[in-house]
Amino acid sequence: MIIGIGSDLIDIRRVEDTLKRFGERFTQRCFTEVERKKSDRRAARAASYAKRFAAKEACAKALGTGIRQGVVWRDMGVVNLPGGQPTMALTGAAALRLQKITPAGRHAVIHITITDDYPLAQAFVVIEALPD
Known part of the structure; x- marks a missing residue:
């Protein structure tokens, strides 16, 4: 049984600009330690962060809350x-x-899928409820 679906599309250039402008302030606020370590090792650092940001947005939509009702960026980690x-x-x-x-x-x-094709990054999230 599917209990939530969400998708998001983001412009990687926007994340590049945010990383230049805010650096660690942005990454510490929005990403888990696991996500930061993985993205910071990538040659395409901004694309990696963009995919993870899109996944968080898609997950928040699948949960039915968006980024509100107490749900914050670091509550969701790829x-x-x-x-x-x-x-x-x-x-x-x-x-x-x-x-x-x-x-x-x-x-x-x-379930999530994330992809990028510069200048865009995309994520889809499906939340499934399986019998115990």
């Missing part, structure tokens, strides 16, 4: 499963919201 597939790790208000929208007797699985 992490990779052992095989490399991306997914989202939720904490704080985002995790509470996921718990609230997940029907009894089911557990939530978050």
Whole structure:
């Protein structure tokens, strides 16, 4: 059962400008430590951050809250499963919201796909509730 869908498209040049203007102030505010380490190692650093930012926006839409109702950027973090597939790790208000929208007797699985083709980055998030 699908309980949430979200998508987002972002201009990588906007993230490039934000990184130049605000640097660590931006990355510390919006990204988890795991995301910062991964993105800072990339040659296409801005594209990496842009994909993760788009994933957060898409996840917030899938949760039905957007970035409000206590859900903040760092409550959602792109992490990779052992095989490399991306997914989202939720904490704080985002995790509470996921718990609230997940029907009894089911557990939530978050599927994401992220991509970029300069100057755009895109993310899709599907939240599925599977039987326990």
